[in-house]
Amino acid sequence: MAIIEAGIPFPPRQAGDRSAQAMAVLVLCAVLLLVMIIASLTVGASGTSLLQSLFAWASGEPIGLREKVILFDIRAPRTLLGALVGASLAVSGAVMQGLFRNPLADPGLVGVSAGAGLGAIMAIVLGGMLPPAFAVLTGMYTVPIAAFAGGWLSTILLYRVATRKGRTSVAVMLLAGIALGALTGAIAGVMVYMADDNQLRDLTFWGLGSLAGATWTKLFVAGPLIVLALATTPFLARGLDALTLGEATAGHLGIPVQRMKNVAILTVAGATGAAVAVSGGIGFVGIVVPHLLRLSIGPSHRYLLPISALLGAAFLLGADMISRTIVAPSELPIGIVTATIGGPFFLYVLLRNRGLLDM
Amino acid sequence: MLNATDIELSIGKAPILHNVEFQAQSGQLTAIVGPNGSGKTTLLKAMTGDLPYKGIVTLDGTDVQAIPAPSLAARRAVLPQAAGLAFPFTVLEVVRLGLTAGLGAQDSSLPQRALAHVGLAGYEGRLYHALSGGEQQRCQLARVLVQVWEPTRNGKASWLFLDEPVSALDIGHQLEVMTIARRFADAGGGVIAVMHDLNLTSMFADSILLMNSGRTVVQGNAQTVLSDEYLSRAYGCRVRVNVAPLHIQDAPYILPHMADLI
Amino acid sequence: MKNLFLSGATALMFPAFSMSVFAEERVLSIGGSITEIVFALGEQDRLIARDTTSSFPAVVEDLPDVGYMRALSPEGVLSVDPTLIIAEEGSGPFETIEVLEGANIPFVTIPDGFDRAAVATKIQAVAQALGVPDKGAQLAAEVDAQLAALDTNVDAPSRVMFILSTQGGRIMASGTDTAADGIIALAGGINAVTGFEGYKPLTDEAVTLAAPDVIVMMTSDGDHGSADQELWSHPAISTTPAAQTQSLVRINGLLLLGFGPRTPEAAATLHSALYGEG
Numbered sequence: 001m002a003i004i005e006a007g008i009p010f011p012p013r014q015a016g017d018r019s020a021q022a023m024a025v026l027v028l029c030a031v032l033l034l035v036m037i038i039a040s041l042t043v044g045a046s047g048t049s050l051l052q053s054l055f056a057w058a059s060g061e062p063i064g065l066r067e068k069v070i071l072f073d074i075r076a077p078r079t080l081l082g083a084l085v086g087a088s089l090a091v092s093g094a095v096m097q098g099l100f101r102n103p104l105a106d107p108g109l110v111g112v113s114a115g116a117g118l119g120a121i122m123a124i125v126l127g128g129m130l131p132p133a134f135a136v137l138t139g140m141y142t143v144p145i146a147a148f149a150g151g152w153l154s155t156i157l158l159y160r161v162a163t164r165k166g167r168t169s170v171a172v173m174l175l176a177g178i179a180l181g182a183l184t185g186a187i188a189g190v191m192v193y194m195a196d197d198n199q200l201r202d203l204t205f206w207g208l209g210s211l212a213g214a215t216w217t218k219l220f221v222a223g224p225l226i227v228l229a230l231a232t233t234p235f236l237a238r239g240l241d242a243l244t245l246g247e248a249t250a251g252h253l254g255i256p257v258q259r260m261k262n263v264a265i266l267t268v269a270g271a272t273g274a275a276v277a278v279s280g281g282i283g284f285v286g287i288v289v290p291h292l293l294r295l296s297i298g299p300s301h302r303y304l305l306p307i308s309a310l311l312g313a314a315f316l317l318g319a320d321m322i323s324r325t326i327v328a329p330s331e332l333p334i335g336i337v338t339a340t341i342g343g344p345f346f347l348y349v350l351l352r353n354r355g356l357l358d359m
Numbered sequence: 360m361l362n363a364t365d366i367e368l369s370i371g372k373a374p375i376l377h378n379v380e381f382q383a384q385s386g387q388l389t390a391i392v393g394p395n396g397s398g399k400t401t402l403l404k405a406m407t408g409d410l411p412y413k414g415i416v417t418l419d420g421t422d423v424q425a426i427p428a429p430s431l432a433a434r435r436a437v438l439p440q441a442a443g444l445a446f447p448f449t450v451l452e453v454v455r456l457g458l459t460a461g462l463g464a465q466d467s468s469l470p471q472r473a474l475a476h477v478g479l480a481g482y483e484g485r486l487y488h489a490l491s492g493g494e495q496q497r498c499q500l501a502r503v504l505v506q507v508w509e510p511t512r513n514g515k516a517s518w519l520f521l522d523e524p525v526s527a528l529d530i531g532h533q534l535e536v537m538t539i540a541r542r543f544a545d546a547g548g549g550v551i552a553v554m555h556d557l558n559l560t561s562m563f564a565d566s567i568l569l570m571n572s573g574r575t576v577v578q579g580n581a582q583t584v585l586s587d588e589y590l591s592r593a594y595g596c597r598v599r600v601n602v603a604p605l606h607i608q609d610a611p612y613i614l615p616h617m618a619d620l621i
Numbered sequence: 622m623k624n625l626f627l628s629g630a631t632a633l634m635f636p637a638f639s640m641s642v643f644a645e646e647r648v649l650s651i652g653g654s655i656t657e658i659v660f661a662l663g664e665q666d667r668l669i670a671r672d673t674t675s676s677f678p679a680v681v682e683d684l685p686d687v688g689y690m691r692a693l694s695p696e697g698v699l700s701v702d703p704t705l706i707i708a709e710e711g712s713g714p715f716e717t718i719e720v721l722e723g724a725n726i727p728f729v730t731i732p733d734g735f736d737r738a739a740v741a742t743k744i745q746a747v748a749q750a751l752g753v754p755d756k757g758a759q760l761a762a763e764v765d766a767q768l769a770a771l772d773t774n775v776d777a778p779s780r781v782m783f784i785l786s787t788q789g790g791r792i793m794a795s796g797t798d799t800a801a802d803g804i805i806a807l808a809g810g811i812n813a814v815t816g817f818e819g820y821k822p823l824t825d826e827a828v829t830l831a832a833p834d835v836i837v838m839m840t841s842d843g844d845h846g847s848a849d850q851e852l853w854s855h856p857a858i859s860t861t862p863a864a865q866t867q868s869l870v871r872i873n874g875l876l877l878l879g880f881g882p883r884t885p886e887a888a889a890t891l892h893s894a895l896y897g898e899g
Contacts, residue, residue: 015484016451046700066699069724074696101445165411196819197785198691198711205692212694213716242456244445248409253456253506254432299446329670329697330688 022303025296029310033083036317040079043321045328046070078214081222082320083313085211085279088226088271090312091233093286094293094304098240099264100170103294104350106286107272110173110265111154111180116276117207118184118191119150124202125191143206144218144277151273154180159265168261208333209280211320222274229271230309236264237301244299282335284342285312291345360384361406361518361549366414368398368405368573375401376412376573383566385516385549388540390560392553392584393570394594399553400440402570403522406551407437419515435518436506440526442499444487450474450498451483457505469508473501478535492527500524500536510548519543521552525559537563557613561585569593585611647702648751651690652709654881655731656681658747659707661882662756670701672712677875677883695720707750709733733880735803740884741765760882767885771892773809779895781810782833782863785820787852792823794831800878801837807884808891810835825857835895836863839874870894 042051053067063071092107100109107113123146158180162173195203239260242250251257275282289312290304297303316334319341323334361383368376376398383389391399405412408423416423423431436457444453454470474480477497482490490498500521507517519540525533533556541563544550554560560567560581567584569576571593577584590598590613600611647669650656656675659668670685672693687697690712698706698721706726710733712718721728729750731743741761748757783801785793795801796817805812813833814823823831836852853864863869872894876887 014451015481016449017483018449018452044700045694045697046702066702066724069720070696070699073720073723074699098445103446193822201689201691205689210692210694212692213714215716215719218716241452244448245442245453245456246439248404248407249437249439249442251409251428252407252432252435252437254429256428294446298452299448300452324694324696327686327688329694329700330673330686331692331694331697333692 018298018300019303022297022300022307025293026303026307026310029307029314033310033314033317036314036321037079037083040082040317040321041071041075043325044070044075045324045331073216074214077216077219078211078320079317081214081219081278082211082317084219084223084226085275085282086285086313086316087230087309088275088312089282089285089316090289090308091230091305092268092272092275093312094290094301094308095233095236095240095264095268096286097290098236098243098301099261100174101244101246103291104287107268108181109177110268111158111177111184112151112269112272113276113281114177114181114184115154116147116151116273117281118154118188119146119148120144120206120277120280121188121191121203122146122150124206125195125199141217141221144222147277148273151276152269154184155265155269155273167258168265170261205333206280207335209282209335209338210323210331210333211279211316212324212331214278218278222278225274226271229267229274232263232267233305233309234302236260236267237305240264240301240305241299280333280335282316282338284338284346285316288338288342288345289315361416361418361551363402363406363416364414366402366405366412366416368401368410368412370401370410374573376405379414379570379573379575381406381568381575381578383549383551385511385518386544386547387565388544388550388552388563389566389568390552390554390564391568391570392555392557392560393576396572397570397593398573399570400522401573402568403520403551403553407435407520418518432506434507434512434515435520436503437520438499438503438522438524440522442495447486447488449483450479450485450487450490453487453498454502454505457502466508469505470501473504473508474498476504476539477501478532493529493532496524496527497532497536500539504539507548510543510546516547516549517543518549518551521550523553523555526555533559557585557590561610561612581611585613647704649687649698649701649703649706650675650708651687651693651706651712652731653677653875654743654879655707655709655747657875657879657881657883658744658760659751661744661760662748662751662753664751664753664756667751669703674875677879693717699724699726705729705750707731707747735798735800735880737765737768737807739803740768740880740882743880744882764882764885768807768888771807771809771885771888773807773888773892775809775896778809778811779834780813780832780862781805781808781835781837781895782813782828782831782861783837784852785839787855790855792825792828792855792857793820794823794828795820800880803880804877804884804887804891805837807888808895810891810895823857828857829860831861833861833863834866835868835870836861837870837872837877837891839877840871 041054053063054071057063096105096107096109097103120143123143127142158173158176159168161176162168192200192203239250239255242253242255247257290308293304293307293311297307319337320334323332323337326332363379363381366376366379379402381402391402393399401410404410406416418426451470454473458469471483474482477500479494479497479501487495487498503519507519510517521540524540525536528536537559540550540552564581566578567581568578569584569589576593577589585600587598587600590600598613600613602611646667648667649670650659650668651672653674653676656671657677659665660678668684670687671681672690673686673688674690675681685701687693687701690709692714693712695717698717703726706721706728708728708730710730718728731746734742741764744761744764745757748754783795783805785795794814796814796819797812798818799820802812813831849869852858852869853867858864870891872887872890876883
């Protein structure tokens with residue numbers, strides 16, 4: 001969509017113009033995502049035999065309840081949610097890196113992860129103390145709801161702190177984010193102290209992330225939020241490109257910088273908040289995916305943002321397939337998988353940028 | 360025309376500009392000169408809206424703060440002093456950023472023409488990071504030119520605000536860049552340039568604002584402003600102003616007074 | 622009357638149950654003590670999978686492991702194709718249970734508890750779920766009799782502190798309302814730490830104030846000798862009566878805290894460790 005908006009679907013090849021390259025990568029990533037979606041529906045702890053069931057179902061033959069539940073109540077929502085979460089993490093990372101003009105920035109910088117984490121921890125530890133009426137209302141979704149609310153509240157708080165006379169300073173936001181991180185860490189510490197043995201286990205598993213809890217309900221609640229946030233990103237592309245020259249120059253290029261910052265921060269808080277709420281702490285997708293793409297198609301956000309969404313979705317589906325098959329029938333938390341891939345990669349990024357960071 | 364009236368500006372609690380008055384006509388190249396720390400760049404940043412100020416800046420009679428960012432961008436481009444890039448864009452991609460601002464001309468051949476204009480033809484595929492300082496400066500100039508390609512549009516002048524456009528350039532490219540600015544003005548556009556080199560200023564500027572300690576010393580043409588008296592007062596050292604012997608008629612050229620230095 | 626009520630409840634809770642008794646039944650057991658009870662009931666042939674906490678008897682470790690009981694993945698559970706799931710209280714998460722219910726797989730939650738009555742209740746509940754209530758009643762009676770037979774009356778009960786971990790010099794001890802608290806009571810001891818519920822880190826001063834006569838820990842892999850030395854040299858522990866007599870009891874965690882058929886053995890072992898063979 002962003003590409004059509006650019007008005008140059010298949011531009012002529014020209015030195016310094018990487019659009020054709022980007023289009024090729026876009027098509028490649030779209031195909032990859034399609035493959036991953038099909039694979040994710042057919043691969044699982046119960047084996048790949050379900051492919052036949054899927055064909056059978058598609059051709060109108062009746063299939064067993066167990067197969068039906070695995071395909072439509074487990075794998076389908078999990079695949080869709082995984083794709084959306086992966087897309088939102090990767091795009092949020094790319095937007096943050098553009099906004100902070102730093103290839104190592106991630107959504108955590110606007111406090112959404114810390115806030116969401118604290119929300120989840122508080123829900124896990126204090127959930128039992130909720131008034132019964134409230135508990136009935138939120139039911140088993142207390143943790144996701146609290147995580148989303150926590151992410152939003154901390155983002156709004158940081159944004160307020162960093163905004164003076166209508167201008168938001170990303171530098172102040174970054175520093176305030178560190179302070180907020182310390183504070184939420186302390187409160188989380190209190191919660192951990194109060195937690196009983198089982199709650200501690202729950203906290204650990206939540207922090208490692210998982211798509212195992214994917215249900216249609218979660219998809220219907222988090223999905224629209226993520227889709228809405230992703231839909232705003234094509235409008236950010238031009239501004240983020242201009243922002244690479246600095247805020248002042250972006251303004252001189254006619255970019256409404258402050259409005260763009262507002263939209264970018266709200267987008268990231270929405271997308272990341274929803275993603276973290278339904279999947280827990282999944283790291284590194286937001287750094288690995290955009291950085292990898294910048295190496296191949298360049299930093300232009302017009303292509304970077306949509307392709308990040310595709311590759312992020314494909315990457316997370318791949319990681320999820322590893323997470324649910326490698327120790328089957330048990331399951332490895334997906335955060336471990338992404339961190340195992342992402343950790344060394346992050347280090348590699350740091351090493352590559354060492355010279356730049358020292359400047 | 361651009362008119363800045365009674366500009367006051369402080370950064371933190373430090374006052375930088377005091378009651379500065381400044382005018383620039385379209386069709387002219389107006390230079391701002393003065394010693395280091397005299398407030399030249401700060402004045403330019405006030406007029407571009409980068410720094411909050413007290414006073415009024417108008418463009419053709421309209422307060423610039425009342426002009427929406429996109430329409431202002433279509434009429435006025437700003438070349439900053441130093442422009443690092445956060446991400447590895449190619450030269451062509453950087454220059455294309457200028458295209459996004461112009462509301463009218465979206466001619467996709469413009470970036471290449473602009474690059475040829477600033478002597479960077481064939482540099483399209485290079486990474487901006489890999490350019491020398493002077494090449495980066497000219498690349499940025501090409502971007503700025505793309506933004507306001509036509510010196511006048513719909514009967515209104517376009518404006519170039521240049522912050523030390525030749526500071527990193529060799530003498531050949533200095534002349535090349537100043538000639539581009541000169542032609543832009545001759546074609547009806549307005550150019551405002553913060554300058555260090557008084558001789559280049561003398562050769563190319565129609566009007567010069569001389570500043571010292573955040574105040575206007577004088578504004579006028581080269582013959583008026585570039586006098587022994589004004590310059591010595593502004594720069595705090597004695598200088599001798601001479602008349603160029605060559606083809607530039609009546610353009611003063613300036614040499615520091617060696618006796619003071621020895 | 623009671624039997625009538627139970628079978629009625631069974632029919633309501635597991636509509637597919639009466640059929641599956643005769644079909645080849647595939648039981649998934651979640652929770653170490655539940656698995657022990659299935660074995661004690663002699664129904665282990667029906668087990669097809671277990672969770673990570675099920676490690677006794679050793680042969681159970683040959684069965685597929687569907688993960689930690691509080692973090693079960695729905696497809697992992699379905700992939701072992703169970704027709705009945707018996708789970709300890711607290712198994713989950715809710716989302717997984719919801720999906721399993723959608724797949725019409727009976728999911729029976731066995732209530733937890735940390736006293737003599739709870740053991741019998743647990744055994745009977747598991748036996749009920751397995752469709753062998755008579756065996757359950759018999760086993761429950763046996764285990765209960767063993768517990769009743771334990772002579773844990775002593776003149777001067779020991780003050781016992783159960784330490785879960787000493788990670789980083791921080792003493793994580795058991796307060797009240799825990800399995801550790803329950804087994805200490807069954808063994809005729811007194812929990813030295815009663816100020817809070819659950820397992821919590823204790824300040825050094827609280828350790829001193831608790832003044833335990835004996836410290837109980839779970840056995841772990843590694844060199845107990847040096848671990849013991851480390852414990853006694855802990856500043857707060859070193860002030861306790863337990864340190865003076867070097868009274869430390871280590872018992873397998875699942876045996877000690879499982880509250881299943883081996884609980885009489887655990888209580889007896891702990892009792893004799895506390896008071897000697899007398």
